[in-house]
Amino acid sequence: MGSxxxxxxxxxxxxxxVQAVREADLEVAEGELVLLLGRSGAGKSTLLSLIGGLDRPDAGTVTVAGQEVPALRGADxxxxxxxxVGWVFQTSGLLPLLTAAENVSLALRLMGKPEGPAMQAALTALDSVGLAARAQHRGNELSGGxxxxxAVARALIKAPHLLLADEPTAQLDTETARSIMALLREAADSGTAILFATHDESATEVADRVVRMEDGVLSASVGSR
Ligand SMILES: Nc1ncnc2c1ncn2[C@@H]1O[C@H](COP(=O)(O)OP(=O)(O)OP(=O)(O)O)[C@@H](O)[C@H]1O
Ligand SMILES: [Mg+2]
Incomplete structure (x- = not known):
């Protein structure tokens, strides 16, 4: 296991x-896919927000890639x-009038990468998620899956240290959901740390480790792979 x-x-x-998260202790290593399993209202999204810098905890500490997240302000x-961090949510959040390639390349453009190389990288990323043939389709011309x-390509193209996936399969049929889970597994195998929140028990198949959450409380459970 990596660092x-x-x-x-x-x-x-x-x-x-509502105590959404209670004294949560959690570690995710490089290349590790940790599944956060819990029912609706358990506190999964809240915990991901605290780790991913979208919200600040009332108490406790969290570092991601050595950075003390709650202390970050402004440009940092x-x-x-x-x-x-890269995020994948329940709905893709693609811009409907931009093509798949434009949606993905935008993530790099926002980081200051020039247009040509950003587009080239986007096409490679789309190929890696099996969508080379759909690169020029607009967001609103693509199926949910x-x-x-x-959305996975857009999150991974930044080569984030951590991918936070909040119920990325909730709106998909079983087979399509499986294919998204397989993509997350591949990303972990290439070194990305992944925290994947879901209520779908079948996701344990792709997890290195499962952590259960109930009423804001985490409890470790046995690894499944
Ligand atoms: N911004 C907020 N303001 C008030 N209450 C909130 C807020 N965000 C979450 N909560 C409450 O905190 C609890 C945990 O919510 P959270 O969204 O983290 O659960 P979840 O496990 O992600 O659920 P789901 O599976 O439905 O997405 C819930 O009782 C929720 O109502
Ligand atoms: Mg949630």
Whole structure:
């Protein structure tokens, strides 16, 4: 196992009367796919937000690739969000009027990469998710499963240290969901640390380790692969 990318200790977050995350300890290593399994409302998205820098904990610490996430501000936080972490959500969030290739290359353009090389890299990334033939289709001309593949390519093209996947398969049929899970597995095998939140037990098949979450509390469970 590679070095630790995520180290969270005692992370807690409360919303009004709801303790969404309670003293969570979690580690994810380079090349490791950790599955965060829990029912709706368990606190999965909240925990991912704390780790991915979209929200700040009430208590506890978390580092991602050596950076103390809650302490990041301004340009440092922007850089962290752009480069260090990649996200895939339940819906792809593609821009419907841009092509698949444009959607993917945009991630690099935002990081300052010139147009030509960004587009070249986007085409390679789309090929790696099996979508070379769809590169010039617009976002709104792709099926839900294809859109999620583009979203995975868009997240991975930045070569993030950590990929956070929040129910990326929730809106897909079983077979398409499996293909997205296989893509996440491949990304982990090439060295990306992945935290994959879902309520789908079948995802344990691609996980190195499963962590269960209930009412904001994490509990380790046996690895499945
Ligand atoms: N911004 C917020 N304001 C108030 N309450 C919130 C907020 N975000 C989450 N919560 C509450 O925190 C709890 C955990 O929510 P969270 O979205 O993390 O769960 P989840 O496990 O991701 O659920 P799902 O599987 O439905 O996505 C829920 O009770 C939710 O209502
Ligand atoms: Mg959620």
């Amino acid at each position: 630790l990318v995520v180290v969270a200790r005692g992370l807690s977050k409360r919303f009004g009367g 936080l922007d850089r962290f969000l752009q480069k260090t 294809e859109q999620q593949r583009v």
